[in-house]
Amino acid sequence: MDGDRVSGTGRPPKGGRPRLTRVRPGLWSLPIPLPGPLGHVLVYVLETEAGPYLVDAGWDTEEGWSALTAGLRALGTRVEDVRGVLVTHSHLDHYGLAPRIREASGAWVSLHALDAAGLARFRADPALPLAALLRRAGAPEAETRKALDDLGTRSGQDAAPPDRYLADRERPDVPGWDLTTLWTPGHTPGHLCFWEPRHRLLLTGDHLLPRTTVGMHQPRDETDDPLGDYLETLEPLVRMEPDLVLPAHEYRYPDIAARVGEVRDHHAARTALAVSVLREGPVTAWQLAGRLRRSGTLEGLRGFPLRATVSRALVILAHLRRLGAAQEVPGPPPHWTATARLQRRGPGVFPG
Missing domain, CATH: 3.60.15.10 (Ribonuclease Z/Hydroxyacylglutathione hydrolase-like)
Structure with a gap:
């Protein structure tokens, strides 16, 4: 059967469905x-x-x-x-x-x-x-x-x-x-x-x-x-x-x-936002997840969107921990704080 041109993207028209x-x-x-x-x-x-x-x-x-x-x-x-x-x-x-x-x-x-x-x-x-x-x-x-x-x-x-x-x-x-x-x-x-x-x-x-x-x-x-x-x-x-x-x-x-x-720019922006929240004081990953949303809250989220949003916050915190910018403090509940290394850097994105 005939397909699209081999250089094509297969991107369907707006509102359309992809095809074989x-x-x-x-x-x-x-x-x-x-x-x-x-x-x-x-x-x-x-x-x-x-x-x-x-x-x-x-x-x-x-x-x-x-x-x-x-x-x-x-x-x-x-x-x-x-x-x-x-x-x-x-x-x-x-x-x-x-x-x-x-x-x-x-x-x-x-x-x-x-x-x-x-x-x-x-x-x-x-x-x-x-x-x-x-x-x-x-x-x-x-x-x-x-x-x-x-x-x-x-x-x-x-x-x-x-x-x-x-x-x-x-x-x-x-x-x-x-x-x-x-x-x-x-x-x-x-x-x-x-x-x-x-x-x-x-x-x-x-x-x-x-x-x-x-x-x-x-x-x-x-x-x-x-x-x-x-x-x-x-x-x-x-x-x-x-x-x-x-x-x-x-x-x-x-x-x-x-x-x-x-993709790199996206992750840099999300990480920078998490850094700004950490500099304000200790937070749980649950609290950070809400702060990373435009609404500033998790209210109204259920099912997969909630799981994905909370998981994203934990992933960013784990990344900042490896960079030496965040540390996890055992709970309950577990919470996260900025390291002295991060606080010494003053305003701006970590890492610089």
């Missing part, structure tokens, strides 16, 4: 519907003589399954023909359909080991990450109970483990394609991008979207700095000079350097 499009000969972008503002996940179909391989799988809903099967049929193939699923990270909008594809086709499913471990914890207790986040942030107990009630009976039991683990700089077995894995932690501990040097294509999962600045995973311990890890991955990606960036949401784009500059 050809990115390069043998490489297709297949949109899978997704609840929420992002609207869809872009599954990339790599055609080979052995059968199709997928990068990411989509959210596990009947609508998503129907979109996947219909898209593959339009390419003259079937889910049963899929040979492998390379998942960029463990979030269920990317991993969700992978076990179902494997059951239908016998395909292998791959993931980074760090994300596979997180997936196993989610299978054991889907509520645990949310409860730990809110209590560490110093959320009022009533707010924690309300958030857990909102989570309901959501289950992670269907998120079966992968068959293969991929690490940094591996070359997955995809016939006819020269893929290399790039470990890009930040959004999740084991997030992977995929580099195809012959076509100069960079498949970035959620690591670099063209419009949305993605959130980071929760710090796992006192030495963990997801934001710092994320920022360190950006310049090496720019130096690769891809002709086209293929993200898992929104649309493709050509200028990775410009997008990286925008």
Whole structure:
């Protein structure tokens, strides 16, 4: 079937929905519907003589399954023909359909080991990450109970483990394609991008979207700095000079350097705002989360927006701790203060 021009971005018209499009000969972008503002996940179909391989799988809903099967049929193939699923990270909008594809086709499913471990914890207790986040942030107990009630009976039991683990700089077995894995932690501990040097294509999962600045995973311990890890991955990606960036949401784009500059500016501005709040006195991460919003409060936030906002505050505080600008004081509730090093610097952004 005919696709868009290979240099196109696949950006849908305002108010439109993305469609199945050809990115390069043998490489297709297949949109899978997704609840929420992002609207869809872009599954990339790599055609080979052995059968199709997928990068990411989509959210596990009947609508998503129907979109996947219909898209593959339009390419003259079937889910049963899929040979492998390379998942960029463990979030269920990317991993969700992978076990179902494997059951239908016998395909292998791959993931980074760090994300596979997180997936196993989610299978054991889907509520645990949310409860730990809110209590560490110093959320009022009533707010924690309300958030857990909102989570309901959501289950992670269907998120079966992968068959293969991929690490940094591996070359997955995809016939006819020269893929290399790039470990890009930040959004999740084991997030992977995929580099195809012959076509100069960079498949970035959620690591670099063209419009949305993605959130980071929760710090796992006192030495963990997801934001710092994320920022360190950006310049090496720019130096690769891809002709086209293929993200898992929104649309493709050509200028990775410009997008990286925008992302860095965004995080610098959020970090500077957190520094100004810390200089005023001790705060919990819950309080900082409200101050980072334009409204100055968390009032009215529920569900995912609340979790994302609180997590962002903890991520910034962990980054400032690694920079020597903030320290965590045990609670209850735990709170954060500016270090003497930060206070000595006077007004301005830290680091200078």
